[in-house]
Amino acid sequence: xxxxxxxxxxxxxxxxxxxxxxxxxxxxxxxxxxxxxxxxxxxxxxxxxxxxxxxxxxxxxxxxxxxxxxxxxxxxxxxxxxxxxxxxxxxxxxxxxxxxxxxxxxxxxxxxxxxxxxxxxxxxxxxxxxxxxxxxxxx
Amino acid sequence: xxxxxxxxxxxxxxxxxxxxxxxxxxxxxxxxxxxxxxxxxxxxxxxxxxxxxxxxxxxxxxxxxxxxxxxxxxxxxxxxxxxxxxxxxxxxxxxxxxxxxxxxxxxxxxxxxxxxxxxxxxxxxxxxxxxxxxxxxxx
Amino acid sequence: xxxxxxxxxxxxxxxxxxxxxxxxxxxxxxxxxxxxxxxxxxxxxxxxxxxxxxxxxxxxxxxxxxxxxxxxxxxxxxxxxxxxxxxxxxxxxxxxxxxxxxxxxxxxxxxxxxxxxxxxxxxxxxxxxxxxxxxxxxx
Numbered sequence: 001x002x003x004x005x006x007x008x009x010x011x012x013x014x015x016x017x018x019x020x021x022x023x024x025x026x027x028x029x030x031x032x033x034x035x036x037x038x039x040x041x042x043x044x045x046x047x048x049x050x051x052x053x054x055x056x057x058x059x060x061x062x063x064x065x066x067x068x069x070x071x072x073x074x075x076x077x078x079x080x081x082x083x084x085x086x087x088x089x090x091x092x093x094x095x096x097x098x099x100x101x102x103x104x105x106x107x108x109x110x111x112x113x114x115x116x117x118x119x120x121x122x123x124x125x126x127x128x129x130x131x132x133x134x135x136x137x138x139x
Numbered sequence: 140x141x142x143x144x145x146x147x148x149x150x151x152x153x154x155x156x157x158x159x160x161x162x163x164x165x166x167x168x169x170x171x172x173x174x175x176x177x178x179x180x181x182x183x184x185x186x187x188x189x190x191x192x193x194x195x196x197x198x199x200x201x202x203x204x205x206x207x208x209x210x211x212x213x214x215x216x217x218x219x220x221x222x223x224x225x226x227x228x229x230x231x232x233x234x235x236x237x238x239x240x241x242x243x244x245x246x247x248x249x250x251x252x253x254x255x256x257x258x259x260x261x262x263x264x265x266x267x268x269x270x271x272x273x274x275x276x277x278x
Numbered sequence: 279x280x281x282x283x284x285x286x287x288x289x290x291x292x293x294x295x296x297x298x299x300x301x302x303x304x305x306x307x308x309x310x311x312x313x314x315x316x317x318x319x320x321x322x323x324x325x326x327x328x329x330x331x332x333x334x335x336x337x338x339x340x341x342x343x344x345x346x347x348x349x350x351x352x353x354x355x356x357x358x359x360x361x362x363x364x365x366x367x368x369x370x371x372x373x374x375x376x377x378x379x380x381x382x383x384x385x386x387x388x389x390x391x392x393x394x395x396x397x398x399x400x401x402x403x404x405x406x407x408x409x410x411x412x413x414x415x416x417x
Contacts, residue, residue, distance in 0.1 A: 001140040001142070002274075009146050036142055036144065037142060037274070038142075038177070038179050038274045038276050038278070039179075040179075040210050040241075046189045051234045051235075051237050051238065052185060052233075052234065052237075052238045053185055053230060053233075053234045054185040054230055056217035056218070056221065056222075057217070057219050057221075058216065058217035058219070058220060058222065058227070059217075059218045059227070059230045059231070059234075060186075061217045061218050061228070062210075062216045062218055062227055062230065062231050063231055063234050063235075065234075066209065066210050066231045066234075066235060070209075070235075071163035078235075095179075096235075097235065097237070098237055098265035101181070101237065101238060101242050102180075102181060102239040102240070103179070103239065103272075104144060104179060104181055104273070104274040105274075106272065111181045111183055111272030111274075112181075112183065113183045113184035113185055115184075115185050116183070116184055116185040116238075118184075119234075137276055138142055138276075139144060
């Protein structure tokens with residue numbers, strides 16, 4: 001049984017912004033030389049999240065709107081009263097979406113559908129380089 | 140340390156529809172002969188999700204309604220403008236719920252409460268056979 | 279490769295109440311003597327959830343409010359019609375947030391940002407001792 005760590009970094013615009021990291025993840029898997037295993041992905045930082053979508057421009061915009069409905073920018077947040085950094089909504093959005101996902105790696109392939117991509121979301125109110133910790137356990 | 144893969148398949152109606160797969164998961168665990176470990180479950184496809192609930196008819200209906208409030212069917216989705224397949228809401232719902240969960244396997248038992256079941260949700264606007272990739276690592 | 283299980287218990291007030299368990303998790307990691315690996319955390323019970331936030335009083339209150347917008351206490355829930363225990367909203371909130379997260383453990387450190395803490399949420403309509411199953415696989 002082997003263990004492999006790597007980090008995927010991606011530059012994102014002011015949130016909500018959404019990037020497809022499936023290609024980067026496939027490269028990490030290849031470098032690991034693991035073909036059977038379990039993969040964890042965790043977005044580092046409290047204003048980022050990770051999920052899967054069909055990464056096409058329409059869904060990307062629809063998801064941004066839905067995320068802004070969950071915690072609208074410009075609404076009243078108590079985080080602002082102490083910090084005045086304008087990202088109260090970012091923290092709430094990221095917490096609701098969640099920081100991590102788990103995937104299976106079977107015969108060298110990710111357990112994803114044909115139209116399913118792994119995405120990182122930046123919820124912060126400024127551009128951010130988001131980092132995703134990837135760990136693979138397997139053979 | 141052993142590694143075990145399997146897939147759970149379940150036929151679901153037009154979304155949101157919710158199936159309890161806890162029994163199937165227990166069978167997978169038994170076949171794996173692993174009694175101590177970590178389990179990942181990932182719903183394959185971008186219009187499905189996975190979570191846990193108390194699987195009783197009331198909660199099932201309450202969760203369907205809540206999911207439809209997050210991204211109402213029939214609202215305006217940009218995904219529709221390109222694809223016209225009527226499932227813009229399905230993509231958004233599935234992304235917000237998330238594709239995967241992780242469980243512990245301790246002394247042959249899943250880390251679930253007595254009234255907590257693992258469920259797969261089909262968010263698509265047509266019936267779908269949903270597949271869940273299960274990977275177990277342990278001894 | 280080693281495997282380590284433990285349980286973190288935390289007493290929470292009537293939901294939504296939110297506790298920071300990052301310190302407890304670091305103690306579990308230390309006891310495990312594993313420094314490189316993958317960690318799964320799963321909240322046991324159908325009215326609890328787990329995610330990450332910047333644990334400061336403002337965000338904690340903002341997240342409570344957002345969680346109560348997702349499934350408001352006092353609204354109509356079918357769960358109530360059968361059970362009359364007043365926690366229909368608790369079940370829906372917990373299912374939407376999700377029961378589990380995955381983290382990487384790299385050089386003895388959790389894959390978290392400086393301002394990112396692991397939190398357990400009690401959504402139940404009464405105080406609860408929430409238990410989180412922690413499993414670590416690694417070296």
